[in-house]
Amino acid sequence: MPTMQHDAFGEHFANPRNVGVLAQANAVGSVGTMGWGDAVKLMLQIDPATDRIEQARFQTFGCSSAIASSSAITELITGKTTDEALEITAADVVDFLGGLPAERMYCSVMTYEAVQNAIADYRRHGAPAPAADSATICKCFGVTEAMAARTIRINHLTDPHQVTFHTKAGGGCFGCYKQVETVLARVNAEMVAEGNLAPRQAYRPGSVPPSSEALKPRGDAPPPLGSGARANIPSHIAIPPRPAPTSAAPRPVLPPSENRDRGTPEQFELIKQAVEALRPHLQRDGGDCELVDVDGNTIYLRLSGNCVDCQLASVTLSGVQAQLAEKLQRVVRVVPVS
Amino acid sequence: MVYLDANATTAVDPRVVDKMLPLFTETYGNPSSKHGFGEAAGAALRRAREQVRALLGAEQAAEIVFNSGGTEGANAAIMSALEASPRRREIIISAVEHPAVLALCAWLEKNKGIRIHVIPVDREGWLDLAAYKAALSERVAVVSIMWANNETGVIFPVPELAEQAKEFGALFHTDAVQAVGKLPIDLKATEIDMLSLSGHKFHAPKGVGALYLRSSVRFKPQLKGGHQERGRRPGTENMPGIVGLGAAAELAAAHMDDENVRVRALRDRLEQGILAEVGQCVAVGAGAERLPNTSTIAFSFIEGESIVLLLDRAGIAVSMGSACSVGSFEPSHVLTAMHVAKEAVRGAVRFSLSRDTTEADIDRAIAAVPPIVAKLRAISPFGSQEGAPQALDQAHV
Numbered sequence: 001m002p003t004m005q006h007d008a009f010g011e012h013f014a015n016p017r018n019v020g021v022l023a024q025a026n027a028v029g030s031v032g033t034m035g036w037g038d039a040v041k042l043m044l045q046i047d048p049a050t051d052r053i054e055q056a057r058f059q060t061f062g063c064s065s066a067i068a069s070s071s072a073i074t075e076l077i078t079g080k081t082t083d084e085a086l087e088i089t090a091a092d093v094v095d096f097l098g099g100l101p102a103e104r105m106y107c108s109v110m111t112y113e114a115v116q117n118a119i120a121d122y123r124r125h126g127a128p129a130p131a132a133d134s135a136t137i138c139k140c141f142g143v144t145e146a147m148a149a150r151t152i153r154i155n156h157l158t159d160p161h162q163v164t165f166h167t168k169a170g171g172g173c174f175g176c177y178k179q180v181e182t183v184l185a186r187v188n189a190e191m192v193a194e195g196n197l198a199p200r201q202a203y204r205p206g207s208v209p210p211s212s213e214a215l216k217p218r219g220d221a222p223p224p225l226g227s228g229a230r231a232n233i234p235s236h237i238a239i240p241p242r243p244a245p246t247s248a249a250p251r252p253v254l255p256p257s258e259n260r261d262r263g264t265p266e267q268f269e270l271i272k273q274a275v276e277a278l279r280p281h282l283q284r285d286g287g288d289c290e291l292v293d294v295d296g297n298t299i300y301l302r303l304s305g306n307c308v309d310c311q312l313a314s315v316t317l318s319g320v321q322a323q324l325a326e327k328l329q330r331v332v333r334v335v336p337v338s
Numbered sequence: 339m340v341y342l343d344a345n346a347t348t349a350v351d352p353r354v355v356d357k358m359l360p361l362f363t364e365t366y367g368n369p370s371s372k373h374g375f376g377e378a379a380g381a382a383l384r385r386a387r388e389q390v391r392a393l394l395g396a397e398q399a400a401e402i403v404f405n406s407g408g409t410e411g412a413n414a415a416i417m418s419a420l421e422a423s424p425r426r427r428e429i430i431i432s433a434v435e436h437p438a439v440l441a442l443c444a445w446l447e448k449n450k451g452i453r454i455h456v457i458p459v460d461r462e463g464w465l466d467l468a469a470y471k472a473a474l475s476e477r478v479a480v481v482s483i484m485w486a487n488n489e490t491g492v493i494f495p496v497p498e499l500a501e502q503a504k505e506f507g508a509l510f511h512t513d514a515v516q517a518v519g520k521l522p523i524d525l526k527a528t529e530i531d532m533l534s535l536s537g538h539k540f541h542a543p544k545g546v547g548a549l550y551l552r553s554s555v556r557f558k559p560q561l562k563g564g565h566q567e568r569g570r571r572p573g574t575e576n577m578p579g580i581v582g583l584g585a586a587a588e589l590a591a592a593h594m595d596d597e598n599v600r601v602r603a604l605r606d607r608l609e610q611g612i613l614a615e616v617g618q619c620v621a622v623g624a625g626a627e628r629l630p631n632t633s634t635i636a637f638s639f640i641e642g643e644s645i646v647l648l649l650d651r652a653g654i655a656v657s658m659g660s661a662c663s664v665g666s667f668e669p670s671h672v673l674t675a676m677h678v679a680k681e682a683v684r685g686a687v688r689f690s691l692s693r694d695t696t697e698a699d700i701d702r703a704i705a706a707v708p709p710i711v712a713k714l715r716a717i718s719p720f721g722s723q724e725g726a727p728q729a730l731d732q733a734h735v
Contacts, residue, residue, distance in 0.1 A: 013644075014651060019717050034720055037641065037667055037684050041719040059719035063643040067717060141667065171667040318458075 008072075009097040013064040016071035018078075022057035029118025031110045036141045036168070038062035038107065040070050042114040044077075046122055051081045058114075065104035072096045073111035082119045088112070089154050090166070105166045109151055137179040139286060140172025145183055152187040158201050160184055160208055174210055181205040260295040268294055274327040275301065278320055289320065298333045299324060340654045340699040342608075344539075344692035345488050345516060345632060350582065351541040357585040358543070361578040369575055370566065379577055386584025390548055393587040394533065395524030398553055403570045404580050407547035408515040409438040411534025412482065414549055414560055414571075415511040416442055419480035419532075420452065421558040426479035426508070428453040432465055432494070433675040436513055439482050440671070457483070461677050463492035463623035471502060478508040485517035485533075489672040489688060490623035491632025493521070500529040509555065515539055515547075519590035520597055520629050531555045537579070541692070542586035546579030593693050601691050602630035604700050608689060609633040611704035616711050618721070622678060622686060631691040636673065636682035639721035640714040645687050648713070652706040657688045681720065 025043035032039035038061065045055040056074040060066050072093045077085040090108035094100050100108055121129070134146035151157065151166050160180050164170040170180045184203045191197035262268045275291040282288050282305075292300040301320070321334040341349075361382065367375025369383045384399070391399040405411055416429065416439070431443055433456050446452040455473035458466045465483070474481075481503045486493045500510040511532040517523065518533075519540030525533065533550040537543060551557050551570065563572025609621050618638040637645065642658030649656055668674075669683045678686065689703065715721055 010651075014648065016717060030719075034639075034684075035680055037669065039719055059717060061639065061718045061720055062641050064647045066641075067644060168667050 007098045009064075009068050009099065012068040012071040012097060016058075016067050018055075018057045018071065018074035019059070020057050021059065022055060024055075025057070027118040027122035029114040029116065029121060031113045031117065032062070033142070034061060038066045038110060040066065040110050040114045042070070042073070042111070042118050044118050044122065046082060046119075051083070053077050053080055053082065053085055062107065063104065065100050065107035066110065068097055069093050069100070069107040069111045070114075072108075073115060077115060082122065085115055086119055088115065090151075091155060103165045105155075105162075106168050109155075109166050112154075113147065136286065137183065138167070138169035138172070138176045140175075141168040143167045143169040143176075145179075148180065148183050149187050152184055153191065156191075156197070157184065158188060158197070158203050160203070160210075170210075177210045178205075257293070260293055262294045263296075270328060271299060271324070274324050275299075277327070278323060292337050297331060298335055300335050300337045303336055340702050342689045342691060342695065342699065342703060343655050343657050344695075345491075345688065345690035346657055347538045347544065348541045348692050349694060350538075350543050351586060351589055353589060354542060354582045354585045358578045358582040361581050366577070369577065370564075379575075382577065382581050383575060386580045386587075389584035389587045390535075393518065393523070393591050394535075394550055395526055396550055397526045400568070401551055401553055403549045403551055403567045404575060404583070405547055405549055405567075405571050406545055406576075407538070408436070408513060408534045408536040411532075411536075411547055411549040412436070412438040412511070412513050413442055415509075415532040415534060416446075416480055416482055417560050418558040419509045419511065420446070420450075422509075422556045423479050426477055427451070428455060428475070428477045428479065430455040430457060430470065430473050430478055430481040430483070430503075430508075432457045432459065432483050434459055434463070434487050434489070434492075434672040435482065435484055436488060436515070439484070439513055443482075453477075459492075459675050462625040463487065463490050463676050464626050465494050465499075467495075470499065474502060474506045474508065476506055478503070478506060480509040480511055482511040482513065485512045485514040485523075486521065486629045486632075487623070487672060488516050489670060489686075490626075490634050490676070491516070491629035491690075492623040493517070493627045493629065496530065497528040500531070504529045516629060516632075519587070519594075520631060522594060525550060525552075537583040537586055540586055540590045542583040543579055546576055546583045548583065596693055598630050601693065601695065604695055604697070605631055605633050605689075605691055608691075608700045608703055609635065611700075612707050615704070615708040618682075619685075619711070620678075620682060622673060622676065631695075632688065633690075634673075634686055634688045636678050637685040637687065637711050638679070638682040639718045640685045640711065642684060642686050644714050645685065645710060648710045649687075649706060652710065654703050654706050657690070658686060 022043035022045060024045050027044040027046050029042045030040065040062070041059045043057045044053050046052065047054050056078050058070040058074055060070040073088070076088050076092060076096060080088070090105065090112040093108040093111055094105070134144045137143055137145050137148060148163060148167050148169055152163060155166055157163050157166060160170065160177065163180050163184055170177050181203070182205060185205050188197060188202035192199050192202050271294055272291055275289065279288060287303065287305040290302045290304065292302050294300070303317075317334055317336060321332065324332050324334065361379075365375065365378040365382060367373070367377070367379040369376060369379040371379075387399040387402050387404070390402045394402070396402060405414065420426075429443055429446065429452055431439055431454060443452070443454045447454045457470045457473060460466065481499065483494055483496060483499055485496045496512045500512075503510040509531045510529065511534070512530055514523070514533045515536045516539060518535040530550075531552045532555065534547065535550075536547040538545075549571075557570055559570050559572070561572050566572050566575055609624070612635055613619065613621060616637065620636050622634040622636050646656055646658045670686065673683050673686055
């Protein structure tokens with residue numbers, strides 16, 4: 001049996017305090033989404049006369065650490081003024097719980113962010129929230145540069161893996177590892193200049209390798225995992241037999257323009273529309289795609305923006321292929337061209 | 339405690355322990371030695387090899403190579419196949435392979451320029467056979483497709499896949515770690531060239547397993563050393579482990595009917611009991627052919643680790659869909675490949691039974707799960723417990 005039976009962590013996980021919707025809340029802070037694997041919604045009732053948090057409740061989707069951290073933060077901020085609550089850090093939550101697993105530190109950071117968001121919400125008096133505070137560095141988990149920077153600063157982080165454990169940045173496709181390193185080095189340098197960090201502790205990019213042998217397609221390497229087979233074609237669409245294999249593995253090349261079979265203008269227009277319909281999804285992640293041409297059942301697309309370096313490009317491509325096949329109701333092959 | 343995590347590992351059968359103990363202090367000789375101690379160990383080694391041969395239905399005992407388990411077997415099989423046919427630079431795997439195969443193939447792709455075909459599965463977990471056929475060619479060195487999936491128990495038609503691979507001269511390896519001991523296997527009636535198994539999944543100790551190598555297969559050992567296992571796996575044999583593996587193999591064959599009748603009935607009762615009591619959950623892969631002992635249920639709007647820890651406190655040991663490995667926060671690749679709905683993909687829990695599982699265990703599990711799911715759903719901001727279902731596509735809750 002795990003040893004959490006009697007400690008604060010186990011208690012706040014198994015019997016969390018202040019769970020549920022707070023109907024009279026005048027401040028709400030949300031962090032995370034279901035797709036990212038964790039989501040916290042913090043609801044506060046703040047007395048406008050005293051600026052004190054009279055009541056706090058939460059709803060959380062996530063692991064034991066996320067639930068325990070949420071319970072802890074409600075206990076820590078109840079009775080505090082908003083200024084005092086803003087000063088409570090993720091480390092205070094961890095201390096309150098008697099520790100969190102190293103790779104779950106982001107759970108305490110989420111609750112810190114939820115308090116910041118809730119009080120910002122309260123102070124806006126119902127005005128809409130401003131746009132995201134800075135560029136997104138980790139699109140897997142929606143981590144912005146500013147969020148990573150303040151987490152590094154507040155929690156004195158000096159190692160990129162610690163940043164991943166505190167923010168999840170770099171814990172998905174590993175594609176943003178370099179950006180994490182850059183932000184870490186910049187903030188550490190600022191901390192040194194401010195006298196808050198010994199120079200020898202500051203992080204130098206490249207000094208710690210990424211944790212995983214990621215599926216990163218490189219330069220002229222063979223097609224990435226998943227792109228070779230006809231991945232993700234919906235099963236109700238019949239797949240015609242592939243022509244007999246020729247000698248060497250053929251690299252996809254765009255045939256000469258005059259030899260391409262674009263089908264009827266209506267068919268071509270349909271493909272164009274289907275590709276257009278997909279673009280907002282890619283743009284949301286900072287990527288994009290563009291229809292280059294069509295040759296029979298082969299659709300040539302150009303990926304740009306974040307899609308180019310994304311380690312999940314093969315997944316994106318097979319997803320695009322599946323969605324196009326679904327929309328067009330026939331088997332198509334999506335081939336990236338640069 | 340109720341132990342429903344047999345796909346992670348099983349208890350060593352006490353009869354297996356009895357057979358192993360003398361190897362530590364009495365017949366502790368090295369099978370390579372020429373004296374009486376060595377001969378006794380050699381006889382034990384031969385007996386164990388024959389026991390494993392019988393469980394697998396292999397033609398010859400010499401086709402069994404003892405090793406440390408599934409990861410070693412899969413690595414040895416795939417690396418050997420590439421070395422044995424250097425002109426073939428492609429591998430076919432499924433999207434739901436164990437990390438022992440997936441991570442190796444990712445490494446081979448990145449560092450050795452090997453092309454990897456990843457065959458998708460559908461929502462029930464069935465392999466896309468058309469995609470498999472399309473990927474086969476004379477360029478494929480080896481196909482490595484698991485016999486049964488560790489997370490869902492879904493069974494692939496491995497004998498049929500092996501026959502198709504043979505038409506192109508590709509070697510066929512199967513990770514049968516979850517299948518051996520649970521499914522009847524008769525290798526001599528198939529075209530399977532290599533098979534990996536791990537003892538601790540069927541009541542043998544951890545750290546011992548075997549690689550089946552058809553006698554016609556050219557094998558290139560990755561470990562260089564002595565003549566043990568005919569040079570195919572050098573290093574002094576793990577004699578207590580090997581003897582335990584042999585004894586467990588014999589017991590597994592004897593329990594095969596129990597596994598397929600009694601355990602299957604228990605599994606079905608558990609699954610139906612939970613599905614009947616808990617709404618908004620789905621048995622993953624239940625529409626496909628599955629191992630008789632495995633049930634993975636994905637609960638919407640809650641997260642698997644919380645369920646597993648609360649069940650643990652209630653005295654029930656289960657696993658989550660192998661998510662949140664250190665350094666990654668992505669959900670299980672198996673459930674993702676099966677397109678499990680996104681509100682449920684992080685709420686998957688695997689119940690896996692063994693011959694040690696009792697009726698009372700299942701009763702306790704059926705009683706424990708619904709209140710825990712209800713409790714976590716009351717904490718979750720998602721789902722419909724507060725009235726109308728909330729939109730799940732929003733960026734924020």
